[in-house]
Amino acid sequence: MAEFTFLKGPADWWRQAVVYQIYPRSYADQNGDGIGDLKGITSRVPYLKQLGVDAVWLSPFYPSELADGGYDVADYRNIDPRIGTLEEFDVLLETLHAAGIRIFIDIVPNHSSDQHEWFQAALKAAPGSPERDRYIFRDGKGEHGEIRPSELVSHFGPTAWTRITEPDGTPGQWYMHLFAKEQPDFNWDNQEVRDDFIKTMRFWSDRGVDGYRIDVAHALVKDLKNGHLPERQSYDVSVMKDDGTDDLFDRDEVHEIYASWRKVYNEYDPPRVAVAEAWVHANRRARYASTEGLGQSFAFDLLGTPWNAKKFHSTIDYQLKAADETGSSTTWVFSNHDVIRHATRFGLPESALANLPKWFRSADREKLIDKELGLARARAATMLVLALPGSTYLYQGEELGLQEPLNIPSEQMQDPQWFRNEGSISRDGCRVPMPWTRTGSSFGFGPGGSHLPQPEWFGEWSVEAQDGVAGSTLELYRKALKLRKGLVTAEKLTWVKHWFNPNVLHFVRPNGWTCVTNFGNKPVKLPKGELLLATADVVGGKLPANATAWLKA
Ligand code: GLC
Numbered sequence: 001m002a003e004f005t006f007l008k009g010p011a012d013w014w015r016q017a018v019v020y021q022i023y024p025r026s027y028a029d030q031n032g033d034g035i036g037d038l039k040g041i042t043s044r045v046p047y048l049k050q051l052g053v054d055a056v057w058l059s060p061f062y063p064s065e066l067a068d069g070g071y072d073v074a075d076y077r078n079i080d081p082r083i084g085t086l087e088e089f090d091v092l093l094e095t096l097h098a099a100g101i102r103i104f105i106d107i108v109p110n111h112s113s114d115q116h117e118w119f120q121a122a123l124k125a126a127p128g129s130p131e132r133d134r135y136i137f138r139d140g141k142g143e144h145g146e147i148r149p150s151e152l153v154s155h156f157g158p159t160a161w162t163r164i165t166e167p168d169g170t171p172g173q174w175y176m177h178l179f180a181k182e183q184p185d186f187n188w189d190n191q192e193v194r195d196d197f198i199k200t201m202r203f204w205s206d207r208g209v210d211g212y213r214i215d216v217a218h219a220l221v222k223d224l225k226n227g228h229l230p231e232r233q234s235y236d237v238s239v240m241k242d243d244g245t246d247d248l249f250d251r252d253e254v255h256e257i258y259a260s261w262r263k264v265y266n267e268y269d270p271p272r273v274a275v276a277e278a279w280v281h282a283n284r285r286a287r288y289a290s291t292e293g294l295g296q297s298f299a300f301d302l303l304g305t306p307w308n309a310k311k312f313h314s315t316i317d318y319q320l321k322a323a324d325e326t327g328s329s330t331t332w333v334f335s336n337h338d339v340i341r342h343a344t345r346f347g348l349p350e351s352a353l354a355n356l357p358k359w360f361r362s363a364d365r366e367k368l369i370d371k372e373l374g375l376a377r378a379r380a381a382t383m384l385v386l387a388l389p390g391s392t393y394l395y396q397g398e399e400l401g402l403q404e405p406l407n408i409p410s411e412q413m414q415d416p417q418w419f420r421n422e423g424s425i426s427r428d429g430c431r432v433p434m435p436w437t438r439t440g441s442s443f444g445f446g447p448g449g450s451h452l453p454q455p456e457w458f459g460e461w462s463v464e465a466q467d468g469v470a471g472s473t474l475e476l477y478r479k480a481l482k483l484r485k486g487l488v489t490a491e492k493l494t495w496v497k498h499w500f501n502p503n504v505l506h507f508v509r510p511n512g513w514t515c516v517t518n519f520g521n522k523p524v525k526l527p528k529g530e531l532l533l534a535t536a537d538v539v540g541g542k543l544p545a546n547a548t549a550w551l552k553a
């Protein structure tokens with residue numbers, strides 16, 4: 001076995017870290033098969049170092065049939081051969097660590113792929129067998145069991161139940177899947193399931209992985225006692241109970257699982273860390289972030305917040321208070337592999353933002369985007385959160401100011417959400433492979449094309465086109481992350497009120513690091529101090545509309 005490299009350092013390195021999310025299939029393709037791979041990512045470590053991120057988070061790279069972009073995992077302790085090998089993973093980890101960059105990986109515990117050996121074994125075994133008990137198999141209703149066991153929709157379609165054919169060829173039991181039918185839900189009341197995830201976590205922690213992003217962390221424990229089965233027509237958080245007794249999501253018992261994971265994390269030096277993807281009521285999020293649990297939980301609130309000073313202010317205050325109460329730190333995020341890129345979102349009128357699926361499926365969707373405005377606001381918003389206490393999660397390509405590619409023909413789309421759910425956006429746009437060069441095969445993504453089509457304009461937004469260009473979004477991110485390293489200070493801020501202008505957010509960190517954001521449409525006078533960086537040209541001491549500046553008092 002290889003010697004694994006551990007990156008030592010303070011146990012709280014994550015509290016104000018900048019974490020960069022990589023969607024492995026779309027980052028860099030080294031062997032030219034059109035799919036991004038681990039060697040490709042390794043070749044970009046110098047880029048990541050120059051960008052100045054503290055850690056990367058890799059979306060799933062496990063063996064998968066790609067029914068849901070890799071979130072259908074067939075083997076939790078291996079690598080998809082199209083993406084690489086375990087040895088290549090070790091090389092990537094070592095290369096990152098040598099550059100001082102830590103690594104988070106994605107853990108998908110709610111469901112596996114239907115190709116997972118346990119699910120295949122369950123299909124071959126009899127109803128009531130230990131193999132079936134690792135998943136949620138039930139008999140159907142009706143004379144011949146032909147009616148699904150409960151009225152439960154899935155995230156990607158009208159039902160969360162699929163009927164199997166028994167080994168003897170007869171129509172058989174049904175299994176539950178909150179997502180695609182290729183993603184059967186695990187039964188977390190089963191001890192073998194619990195033990196296996198501990199094994200997985202040790203497997204990667206022993207290899208030197210620093211942290212974990214926990215997929216749908218609020219869904220694992222369901223109320224299945226005494227023949228009960230959850231029924232639901234909507235996954236909107238508003239229909240979820242907020243007291244820990246909902247029969248499907250965010251049950252109090254889920255935290256017993258995370259407490260057991262925490263014990264494992266704390267066996268390592270520095271302790272491993274985790275961040276929960278938990279779409280729960282705001283008052284419940286803190287539990288996932290507790291020091292006895294995962295440690296952090298994504299603050300998704302800014303994903304839906306329109307460009308409005310008052311709304312940003314109250315969201316920020318709420319998050320800071322919540323983090324303070326649990327001893328965790330906040331996690332800011334504007335973009336990831338599931339949402340429309342924020343440079344596009346901020347260019348939409350508020351009415352479109354309020355109903356993104358409707359906007360996405362309308363014929364004139366492109367016409368509604370003010371791209372220039374969207375980018376200006378996205379840059380300003382990111383600079384704002386980078387100055388806040390807490391950690392920030394960035395998504396590959398946002399450092400280039402990329403807009404959402406909207407030209408993917410329906411037949412080339414891959415996202416199950418698009419095909420199975422009329423009321424949804426397709427998440428393929430934000431997963432279109434990175435443009436590295438102005439021209440050439442797949443704009444430098446790889447020598448053999450790209451698994452999702454890239455738009456023609458990608459070249460002009462490539463790394464090559466922005467590298468060293470003053471004012472480019474790439475150079476702005478590089479400068480901001482570099483400056484930030486020297487500025488990060490105690491996790492506190494003081495708001496400075498501008499009674500005369502409600503469109504300005506202005507705060508100061510304990511060391512005098514000052515951030516001013518102009519949400520309005522007229523330039524505003526900046527306070528006294530040394531101007532460190534601004535997202536737009538400051539003329540005559542004035543900050544333009546839709547811009548952020550950092551100053552040092
Ligand atoms: C999470 C992932 C998403 C995936 C889903 C099911 O929400 O971010 O991409 O489709 O879980 O695993």
Ligand code: CA
Pocket residue numbers: 029030031032033034035036037082
């Ligand atoms: Ca490849």
